[in-house]
Amino acid sequence: MTTDTTLENKSLIAHLLRRAGFGGTVTELNHFSNIDYEQAVDHLLDAVDTASLPQDLIRRYHIDQSDLRTGLSSGSNWVYRMATTDAPLIEKVALFWHRVFATAQTKLIQGKVMTTQIEMFRQYGLGNFREILIQLSKNPAMIFFLDNQDNHKDSINENYGRELLELFSMGVGNYTEEDIKECSRAFTGWTVANTDYMALKMRNNTMRPYGYIAWQFKYDENDHDNGVKTFLGNTGNFDGEDVIDIIVKQPATAAFISRHLYHYFVADELPVPQWPHFPPKDPSAIDVMSDAYFESGYSIKAMLRALFLSDSFKSQSVSYARIKSPAELVAGTLRLAEAFQWPTNDVYAATAASGFMGQSLLAPPSVEGWMGANDWISTGSMVQRVNFASEIMGDLERPGIRNIVDQVKAECGSDDSPETLVDACLIQLGWLEVSDETRSELMEFASLNNSDIDHQVSSILQLIVSTREYQLI
Numbered sequence: 001m002t003t004d005t006t007l008e009n010k011s012l013i014a015h016l017l018r019r020a021g022f023g024g025t026v027t028e029l030n031h032f033s034n035i036d037y038e039q040a041v042d043h044l045l046d047a048v049d050t051a052s053l054p055q056d057l058i059r060r061y062h063i064d065q066s067d068l069r070t071g072l073s074s075g076s077n078w079v080y081r082m083a084t085t086d087a088p089l090i091e092k093v094a095l096f097w098h099r100v101f102a103t104a105q106t107k108l109i110q111g112k113v114m115t116t117q118i119e120m121f122r123q124y125g126l127g128n129f130r131e132i133l134i135q136l137s138k139n140p141a142m143i144f145f146l147d148n149q150d151n152h153k154d155s156i157n158e159n160y161g162r163e164l165l166e167l168f169s170m171g172v173g174n175y176t177e178e179d180i181k182e183c184s185r186a187f188t189g190w191t192v193a194n195t196d197y198m199a200l201k202m203r204n205n206t207m208r209p210y211g212y213i214a215w216q217f218k219y220d221e222n223d224h225d226n227g228v229k230t231f232l233g234n235t236g237n238f239d240g241e242d243v244i245d246i247i248v249k250q251p252a253t254a255a256f257i258s259r260h261l262y263h264y265f266v267a268d269e270l271p272v273p274q275w276p277h278f279p280p281k282d283p284s285a286i287d288v289m290s291d292a293y294f295e296s297g298y299s300i301k302a303m304l305r306a307l308f309l310s311d312s313f314k315s316q317s318v319s320y321a322r323i324k325s326p327a328e329l330v331a332g333t334l335r336l337a338e339a340f341q342w343p344t345n346d347v348y349a350a351t352a353a354s355g356f357m358g359q360s361l362l363a364p365p366s367v368e369g370w371m372g373a374n375d376w377i378s379t380g381s382m383v384q385r386v387n388f389a390s391e392i393m394g395d396l397e398r399p400g401i402r403n404i405v406d407q408v409k410a411e412c413g414s415d416d417s418p419e420t421l422v423d424a425c426l427i428q429l430g431w432l433e434v435s436d437e438t439r440s441e442l443m444e445f446a447s448l449n450n451s452d453i454d455h456q457v458s459s460i461l462q463l464i465v466s467t468r469e470y471q472l473i
Helices: 004-019 026-033 037-046 055-061 071-084 088-100 112-124 129-137 140-145 159-166 177-186 197-202 240-248 251-265 272-277 283-295 300-308 326-337 346-356 379-393 399-412 418-428 436-446 453-464
Strands: 190-192 217-219 229-231 234-236
Touching (some): 004 037, 037 088, 071 088, 071 112, 071 326, 088 112, 088 251, 088 326, 112 140, 129 140, 129 240, 140 190, 159 177, 177 229, 251 272, 283 300, 326 346, 346 379, 399 453, 418 436, 436 453
Antiparallel strands (some): 190 217, 229 234
16 A cells, blocks of 8 residues: 555655656666665765766767767767766766856867866766865866966956856855956966967967867966955965865855755756845755855765755755756656667767757856756747657657556556556656646547557657656756
């Protein structure tokens, strides 16, 4: 007999796997529902990818996925990883930082430098926020994207200093224009090897695999401003790391990053430019994460653990409260279908589909990244979302779809009533919960034709992934 407590626990586990990953298969959901919730959270936070094909084998056997000069190739390299990893939170966090620390290949041209940045997010994304900011400030993609190679002791460029404070750490209203200048002075000399000022003016970045650019961080001591600086009320001969030390100690930083995490892992917030003017949706959740931030020494993993264990996260009111980003929709659907055992040409179609839906990976529209929320949905993007998911679910040759259909048939046995078929399909698609109205329409469709059970189940799956509920997370 299924008790209310069991159903509540299964619903919570499904919610956790949608937020801390890209959704779960029935096998994954059953596994996590049979262990303590806190253990499930720790398992997701501590997981290490053992399933994705290593990059050295991709380079050897899948040349198209190895040649990362173009956006489609480099983006597809990442989509393959999202679709196959057994540590989905690592990729989910990398996607989170890509959205916050928005860097676009459209300006950099060279794709490999972008995949290197994503790998940096994988390595450091759940770690200490101070270290994340240091790695970001030394990252060649970020240096070029925000022009810090043009930030010199005798002529500062404020681009990186401004965005570090406005979008990457503290938010508007917590610093002054003078703080931006002093911050920028601290980052003079933080550049990329083999790109002195005049050389950049004479040589354009190229599409060559390596070109003229080394894509390695370089600290040019001769170009660093060693003068005394006053930043956020602190005075000294600061360099970039000193400035970051000051930034991470600010309560505004803890609150700003907490609100970003809430926006991404719990419920859609207002667009970031509106944050200085409107309070967060759930101040208590921000407080929980801010406390964890300081108690753990700025650990993102500790913040997420506190969030996932909080009443704010577990509340039924935030279940299905976010619209899936295109990347989340694509990755989650591909994972259900077990679409890729290794990189194939199909990965390119999935990457392009994410772009058609409004999220071209490695090419955010601006330094503010994607706003998300209702911006993901338009007449055109909705058609793309439905067509992509429906096409994947209708392909009985995909191992995951074949397995789902067989599981539905086994679950139903001789009872092929519309109600039984629909319930079994919803379970297989990650214990998906739908409204009574949606369920009624699904059952009406399921009653139309049962001559070919395989195609009937596949058609029901296609209709489910076209529903409003499947577009939410």
